[in-house]
Amino acid sequence: MDQHLIAIDLDGTTLNNESQLTAETIKTLRAAAKEGHIVSIITGRPYRIARRIYDQIGIKTPMVNFNGALAHIPHQHWDKEYDVELTQELALDLLAQHKKLGIDTITVENKLHVWANHASNHLPEFLPNRLAKDQLLTANNLNSNPIGLTIEYQPEHRQDIIKAVNEKYGDFVEPRVWGGKYHILELIHRGTHKESGMYYIAKQYNISRQNIIAFGDEHNDLEMLDAAGRGVAMQNAIPAIKKVADDVTPVDNDHNGLAKYLQNYFKLSV
Template sequence: MDQHLIALDLDGTTLNNQSKLTNETIITLRALARDGHIVSIITGRPYRIAKHIYDEIGIKTPMVNFNGALTHIPHEHWDKEYDVELTRELALDLLAHRKELGIKTITVENKHHVWANQASNDLPEFLPNKLRDDQILTATNLTSNPIAMTIKYEPEHQEEIIKAVNEKYGDFVEPRVWGGPYNILELIHRGTHKESGMFYIAKQYQIDRQNIIAFGDEHNDLEMLDAAGRGVAMHNAIPELKSIANDVTPIDNEHNGLAKYLRDYFKVTI
């Protein structure tokens, strides 16, 4: 079979409901990498909370973080690495107006650093629950432009925050509301989605669109699955994603649905 790019969302797709990789998934992905396919994680997660998953799989291929705003090869200097930044001004502006906008926590990140106005125990994996003094979000500590911002807000203020961001920064900032039970808004550079990172990786390896297979389960996977040669929604995916996908896995993420689908599709024996 021709070399494929296998584009993998993490949460709800490659990971089970405990946010873990199973042995079956690891063995399957390693076998595909050994066969010459490019296995790439394409996630909304920051690098700091995706690195251990990349290392556990044991791949050496490019990875996409922040929904397409960072593409790099972990642990390597890759001359094709790129990021798409926001501005320091935006972060400090939101920080200054957080009370009137009903913002509880602002988390600001780039590849290797995270800053926040306060620690949070609400989502310990995604929002830092401990901060060093130099990680507290201030004009002094934030010395460079961030790649992504995550805002936890009072639910009744959602539209107000989006309106404030769009009015002042809408020409280059895109607010996206997290799905599920969380009152979280993510800010990334306008037009930056997972599919931009996916196509960038495909270009580096000269892989045609029809040889890109992408897997996902949530709203932030829509563009990627729609653009891939073969977009596969997980059995547990939202209906909107299933409606645009080329296929749906028969089994969900909690029962190795991704690994089983890949083994059948690529005829991998483990």
């Protein structure tokens, strides 16, 4: 079989409901890589909280973080690495207005650094639950442009925040609301979605669109599944994702749905 790019979302897709990799998933992804396919994590997660999963799988191929705004090969210099930055001004402006706009926590990060207005235990892993002094979000500490901003907000203020961002920064910033029970808003560079990172990696390996297979379950996977040669929705995916997908896994993320689909599709023995 021709070399494929296997683009995998993490939460609700590659990870089970405890946000863990199963042994079967690890074995399957390693078997696909051994067959010569490019297995790439393409996630909304920052590198800070995707690194352990990348290392557990044991791949050496590019990863995309922040929904397409960072593409890199972890632990090594890759001359094709890119990032799409926001501005320090945006982060500090929202910090100054956070009480007025009903923002509880602002987390600002780039590839290797994270800053926040305070530590939070509301969303373990995603929001930093402890901060060093130099990670406190202030004008002095924020010494480089961020790639992503994550805002935990009071639900009744969601439209106020989106309106404030759009009015002042709408030409280059795109607010995206997380699915699920959390009141989280992500700000990324406008027009930057997972499919741009997916296509970029495919181009580096001369893999054509028809040989890209992508898996996802949530709103931020829509462009990626729609753009892939074969977009596969998880059984547990939201209806909008199933609608654009070419196929749906027979079982969900909590029953090794991605692994079983890959085993069947690529005839992998695990």
